[in-house]
Every structure is written in C-alpha cells, then in structure tokens.
Amino acid sequence: MDSTTTGAPVLRLRGIRKTFGPKVAIDSMDLEVTAGEVHALCGENGAGKSTLMNILVGIHQPDSGEITVRGRPERIDGPAGASRLGIGMVHQHFTLVPSMTVAENIYLGRQPRRWGLLADRRAMRRAAGELLERYGFPLDPDQRVSELTVGQRQRVEIVKALAFDAEILILDEPTAVLTPAEVDELMDVIAGLRERGRTVLFITHKLREVKAVADRVTVIRHGLSVGTRDTEGLAESEIAGLMVGRSVFMADRRQTTAGAFDGVPALLELDAVSCENAEGRRTLDEVALTIRPGEILGIAGIEGNGQTELAEAVTGLRRITGGRVLLDGRDLTSATPRERREAGTAFIPEDRLDRGLSPEMSVAENLGASNYRRAGLVRRGMVSQSALRAYASGRITEFDIRGAQPDTPVGTLSGGNMQKVVVARELAREPALLVVAQPTRGVDIGASEFVHRQILAAATRGTAVLLISSELSEVLALSDRIGVMLQGRLVEVIDTAEATETRLGLAMSGATGDGTGGSGTDDPGGATAQAGTGTERKAAS
Structure with a gap:
C-alpha cells in the first residue's frame, strides 16, 4: 500500500480472484481497511467494486485469495456469516418493507422474543428507539416506512445493520438518490459513526464525497487495486486519473465565460x-x-x-x-x-434506451436515424448501406465508441458507449x-x-x-x-x-x-x- 495511514487492519484481502465463466471480474485484488476509518472504494463501471462487496457479505465466494477479519482468516459463507463477523451492508436499492414500521424493519426476521416463541413488540420498539437515539436519528419507531423521506429510509437501513453489532459497515453508492441537504446529513452520519469507532467502507463514484468524508481511498481498475491514498491533499483529478489510467479532463466553466453573453440576443x-x-x-x-x-x-x-x-x-x-x-x-x-x-433542435434524452436508441438495431442504423438526408446517405430514394456503414465507421472513430462496428447491435454496448452513439447522432446535426x-x-x-x-x-x-x-x-x-x-x-x-x-x-x-x-x-x-x-x-x- 502507498498510504501513510497506520493502525490495526480490521479487514484485509489478499490476492482475491473471482471469475464468472470466461470473464475475470476480480483479478488478484488487495485491500486493507483500518479499524475506525472511513475508507472509500472507487472505480469505473465494471471495475469489480460490486463483485468485491458481494464477496465481503458472502453472496459470492472467491475462487482464490485470503480474507482476514481482525487478524483471523475467515470464509464468509453467506450474509448471516458476514453478520456474525460484524460486517453489515446498506445496499443502493433499499430492502425495507414500506408497510411495516421503522422498528419492524430494523428487526425484521430477528425480532426479540418472549419465552423463545412470541415476538416481544414492546422490547423491539424499546430497542429500536434506543438505537435511533444513540446514533442521533430523530425517527419514530412506530412510524411506517412508507411515510419516510428517502434520506430517512436510508437511516433506517443503517440502523438495521448496526442493530446486529456491525463494526464494519459497507455503504454502496449511498448518495445516489439523496438531495444535497440529505447528502450533507449523511456525511455527518458517517463522521459520527467513525467517532463511535465504526469502520465504514464507502463505495462511490462522486469524487467530492470521497474528499469530504473518507480518510483513505482505494481505486479499482479492471479487477485490480491500483492504489490506496490518503485523501488529505489528494486532488479529485488524481483519483480520476487512477480510475481510468491516464490524466482526466475535469470541466470547470465557472470563471471562463463570465460576462461573455452580455447583450447577446436570446436564441x-x-x-x-x-x-x-x-x-x-x-x-x-x-x-x-x-x-x-x-x-x-x-x-x-x-x-x-x-x-x-x-x-x-x-x-x-x-x-x-x-x-x-x-x-x-x-x-x-x-x-x-x-x-x-x-x-x-437536438435532444439527448435522460433514458437512452427508452427514447434515445433502438437497442435491437445496429450502431449504424442508430447513428443514421434522422440524419439520412443530412449526411447524404440517400441514393435514388433509398438508404445506401455502403454509405451508411462508411458514415457510421467515421462516427465510431471520431466519438471513440468502443466495442462497436457499424453492424453491432447497439444494445450490446456498455452504457457509456451507448450514450456516445446518442451524442454522436445528435451533434451530427450541428x-x-x-x-x-x-x-x-x-x-x-x-x-x-x-x-x-x-x-x-x-x-x-x-x-x-x-x-x-x-x-x-x-x-x-x-x-x-x-x-x-x-x-x-x-x-x-x-x-x-x-x-x-x-x-x-x-x-x-x-x-x-x-x-x-x-x-x-x-x-x-x-x-x-x-x-x-x-x-x-x-x-x-
């Protein structure tokens, strides 16, 4: 590791490898997390973050490598096994039951019982209230989850994991659906967990959040950990560069066009x-x-x-x-x-699959759609297939649409490359x-x-x-x-x-x-x- 942070590692992975058939999802992954730290995990889509987290909570088993928890080698044989080891995870997509109360969701499937048989609802409500108070979450144990905001539901998910002594808490893209105010509140929650001695593994692609709350960040690229850094003094561009393996352009138009449009008529x-x-x-x-x-x-x-x-x-x-x-x-x-x-007018819609593309059609057909005449692809009233393929090849090269040939079904491309097809088609209209x-x-x-x-x-x-x-x-x-x-x-x-x-x-x-x-x-x-x-x-x- 190339970080200067010292302390006892609560979680250590060495040489973790996981394949799915011929696909290598993780290839000799190393990760070390220190007790009581907030450790961010970053990487591009498909880098292996989700697979790694699923290994840590026992959903997948590694093909090889070693996992040690608090210095002891462990085989995590399922979510219950992860829970016994003090590992809890808050998934990006919540697992709460909206019709149930906060307390019922916190103790779902593991309610306190009287005489080992009957659910003790009073004890459950009391325990849930104590947990909520301990972590500073002003929620009513008797309120139904369906009545809560998204940010409040996330807090219930966090308390649900902490209710069973999770000392290592994994947060998977926790701010994806939050408002800016809720993001700020979550950052405070994470800082509070660190103060209480909990270890937080924080998965995010938002580099500002890494800088805001994490002590260290590990970057994953193509199934390998390519570096661990202390976040203090680390620029966002450096993290982005580690993620993609080269320097990354970070847009900042804030000061470049001030006053440039004064007096210009509206379009x-x-x-x-x-x-x-x-x-x-x-x-x-x-x-x-x-x-x-x-x-x-x-x-x-x-x-x-x-x-x-x-x-x-x-x-x-x-x-x-x-x-x-x-x-x-x-x-x-x-x-x-x-x-x-x-x-x-050109339009790049928010849902590229629903409104931006026809997934079953080829890259060439999607690039040519609405541009046939403008691009000179129509000959004697018919679309020239040779001209269309040549046109598509040029756009594929110009817009770096990876994994694509003119005849490739566009739905087989990655999300980023599908988006490039939409952008290429719309900007071709000038x-x-x-x-x-x-x-x-x-x-x-x-x-x-x-x-x-x-x-x-x-x-x-x-x-x-x-x-x-x-x-x-x-x-x-x-x-x-x-x-x-x-x-x-x-x-x-x-x-x-x-x-x-x-x-x-x-x-x-x-x-x-x-x-x-x-x-x-x-x-x-x-x-x-x-x-x-x-x-x-x-x-x-």
Whole structure:
C-alpha cells in the first residue's frame, strides 16, 4: 500500500480472484481497511467494486485469495456469516418493507422474543428507539416506512445493520438518490459513526464525497487495486486519473465565460410555458427562461419537479397548455418534434434506451436515424448501406465508441458507449439548440469526460445548450448560468460564478438564505435571487 495511514487492519484481502465463466471480474485484488476509518472504494463501471462487496457479505465466494477479519482468516459463507463477523451492508436499492414500521424493519426476521416463541413488540420498539437515539436519528419507531423521506429510509437501513453489532459497515453508492441537504446529513452520519469507532467502507463514484468524508481511498481498475491514498491533499483529478489510467479532463466553466453573453440576443425563449398531466395538474407552471448562442443553462432540482417536462416541452414531446416557445424568433409552440428538429433542435434524452436508441438495431442504423438526408446517405430514394456503414465507421472513430462496428447491435454496448452513439447522432446535426438531460447517468468517468468535452465543444461552436442534470457537480462544472426547478416552477436563475451547492440546495428544497422561496423569474444576471448562506462542505470547495 502507498498510504501513510497506520493502525490495526480490521479487514484485509489478499490476492482475491473471482471469475464468472470466461470473464475475470476480480483479478488478484488487495485491500486493507483500518479499524475506525472511513475508507472509500472507487472505480469505473465494471471495475469489480460490486463483485468485491458481494464477496465481503458472502453472496459470492472467491475462487482464490485470503480474507482476514481482525487478524483471523475467515470464509464468509453467506450474509448471516458476514453478520456474525460484524460486517453489515446498506445496499443502493433499499430492502425495507414500506408497510411495516421503522422498528419492524430494523428487526425484521430477528425480532426479540418472549419465552423463545412470541415476538416481544414492546422490547423491539424499546430497542429500536434506543438505537435511533444513540446514533442521533430523530425517527419514530412506530412510524411506517412508507411515510419516510428517502434520506430517512436510508437511516433506517443503517440502523438495521448496526442493530446486529456491525463494526464494519459497507455503504454502496449511498448518495445516489439523496438531495444535497440529505447528502450533507449523511456525511455527518458517517463522521459520527467513525467517532463511535465504526469502520465504514464507502463505495462511490462522486469524487467530492470521497474528499469530504473518507480518510483513505482505494481505486479499482479492471479487477485490480491500483492504489490506496490518503485523501488529505489528494486532488479529485488524481483519483480520476487512477480510475481510468491516464490524466482526466475535469470541466470547470465557472470563471471562463463570465460576462461573455452580455447583450447577446436570446436564441431560445420560453415565455410563461405551462404543461398539464392527464389529471389536469400543472407539471410546468409558467416557466420563463432564455438561452443565448454558445451559452449553457444548467437546470438543477430534485427529480420529479418538472425537469423532464421542461425538456419535453422544448423538444415538442409534451403539449404546451400555456405560454410560448421561441427559437431564434420563430414561434414553435405548436410545432411537432420533427418540425423542431428541422428548425435546429437536438435532444439527448435522460433514458437512452427508452427514447434515445433502438437497442435491437445496429450502431449504424442508430447513428443514421434522422440524419439520412443530412449526411447524404440517400441514393435514388433509398438508404445506401455502403454509405451508411462508411458514415457510421467515421462516427465510431471520431466519438471513440468502443466495442462497436457499424453492424453491432447497439444494445450490446456498455452504457457509456451507448450514450456516445446518442451524442454522436445528435451533434451530427450541428444543432442551434441542444437539449441534454442527465448526460452522464449510468456511465463511468472516462465516458463522462468525453460527453462533457462534446457538450462544451458544441457550446464553443455557438450551440445554445439546455443542460438538465441531477448531479450538482456536473451542473456547476458545465454551466454559465444555473436555474433551479421546484414543483414545476423555475424558482431561481443565477450566474454559476455566484453559485454554491448550499445555495442551490436551499433553492431545491424550497428555501433561500432568508428562509423564503425563490423568485420564480428568469434573471440573467442573478440579481433577483436571494443568496443562500452557510459554510460549504469540504467536498464543494
């Protein structure tokens, strides 16, 4: 190991190997975790993180190698065996029963019993209440899980593991579904567990969180541990470089375009745009915004607050019930999706499999879709297959779509490479307006880097970009201005240079620094927005 941290190792893996048929998932993996530390585990998709964690909780057995817990070699023969060794895991997808109470979920399957037969509900509620109080979780043991927020449910999962003396707690992508405020609260929870002597193994792809809470980080690449580092003084770019095996471009547009768009006429204008769902409830409520050529407007917000509807309203996939959509002065409010594409709109949807691609069709067919005539692939009224294959080969090379040939079914590619197909097709149109939703969801850091570069390059060429992302770090890194969606309204728009995660998080939750809601107006200079207060976490600095 190349870390300077010292102390007794509570968990040590040496030479762990695991294969699934001909596929090597883990190849001679080493990992050492010190008692009482928060140890982050990072790696790209498919690097072997999940397989390793499943070995530690007994779901998989290694083909070879040694696991020692507190200095003793152990064979973890299942989740119950892991629990006996003091290893607990909180999975990314919760395992709670919504109809049951907090106490019932904490002790599910292992309720305290009277005379060894009857469940002792009183003892169970008392024990659950004591645990919740001990770890500082203000939850009612009798409240049903279905009534809890996502962040509260996660705390129940953590207490559920701790209820059976888990001294080593594995958290698998624990912030994937949390709001910024809930992420901050979770970081405090993890720090509290460390103070109580618990050891936390923290799996994440969010490098700021590694910096915020972990003492050390181990990076996995292609089934091998390639380095363990102390996080103090370690740059995010260094972690990313270890993950992909080369230096990584980290986007930061915050200071580069300040004032560059002053006085530039808007390309896209939304004038009090409203939409309704099938029940007649407004899903977009008089949204007003502008985007200028070459500008990136980022949209942040807790999912389900109108971001999807906003993208669909701009691209013509959702009927507008009020207001107007103007593109370069042309009223497209009633235009079809095809008419909007012909007017210069391109769309990278949040669900690439559902709306961005046809998985059964080839890479070439997906790249050519909607671009046949523009790319000169039509000969005598028919698509030329030789021209299509040549066109696709060029895009595959230009966009580094790995594992792809023109005839490869696109559904067989990795998530990152499928996303590159969508990006390549949409940018081939040289659009005036690019609407992009969740551009790096489910893709690893190498593909994320590539997609970020393409978005920035499009803006440099003069494309106006509407960027919708649930990742605040992504919005902050790529945007010139940032708007926040809340309950279908655009409640705040500010210059990125003035934005902080705290300020955005307050707006996302319906409050600003003075405890009020946002203005609900589009303010290019950010002058009408109320500033949030509070010290930024180490992760956001």
